[in-house]
Amino acid sequence: MPAEAPSSGDGAEPGAPRERRRRRGRARARTEALLHTLKRSRRVKANDRERNRMHHLNAALDELRSVLPTFPDDTKLTKIETLRFAYNYIWALSETLRLAEQCLPPPPAFRGAAAPPSPGSDAGSWLSSASPSAPSLCASASGPSSPATSEDCAYAPADSLRGFRGLPAGPGAPLR
C-alpha cells in the first residue's frame, strides 16, 4: 500500500508526475549500473586476453633466448638485449656462411642438389616454423651490412658474438 497514493483513484492524481519521474530516475540508475557492470566485465575480459597475449609474447621471447648463446651461460638477456642480440647473431651467422662460400668451392654433391628454401621464397615457413636446428643454407650473401665494426665481428661467431650483447643495432632497422 503506497502511503502517498491519493484517495481520488482515477490515476490522474496530481502526485503522479513526480512519482513517474522518480521511477524513471530509478530505472536510469539501474540501466547505468548495468552498463557499468557490462563495461566492467568487458574490460576484465580484455585485460585477461591482453595478459595472455603478453604471456605468449614472452614465451616466444624465451624460446628465442634459449637458442642464443650467452656468456656466461646463466645470464638472462633482457627483452631488448634479446632482440638486438638475435639481430646481430643472425647477421654473424649469415656472414660466416657468406665467407665460407667465398673461400670453399661447393662440394660436388651440392652441385645440382635442390636448393633449400630461402627466406625470400618461403617467407611463411620462415616466419612461422623455422627450426633453429635446420637453418637455411641460403642466407643472403648480399644480406645486411655489418651491424658492428669489422673488428668487433670478424666472421667467427663463437668469438665475436661475445661482444654482441651491448653493440649498437645494425643498419637498416636500428634496434634501439
Next chain:
DNA sequence: TAGGCCATCTGGTCCT
C-alpha cells in the same frame, strides 16, 4: 635512492 626492467591495466584503433 635513482634508474632499469617488468607485469599489468587501460583506452584507442584496426580488423574480421
Next chain:
DNA sequence: AGGACCAGATGGCCTA
C-alpha cells in the same frame, strides 16, 4: 560486436 594489437601510465622489484 568482439578480438587483436598497440602505446602510455602505473606500481613493484632489484641493483648499483
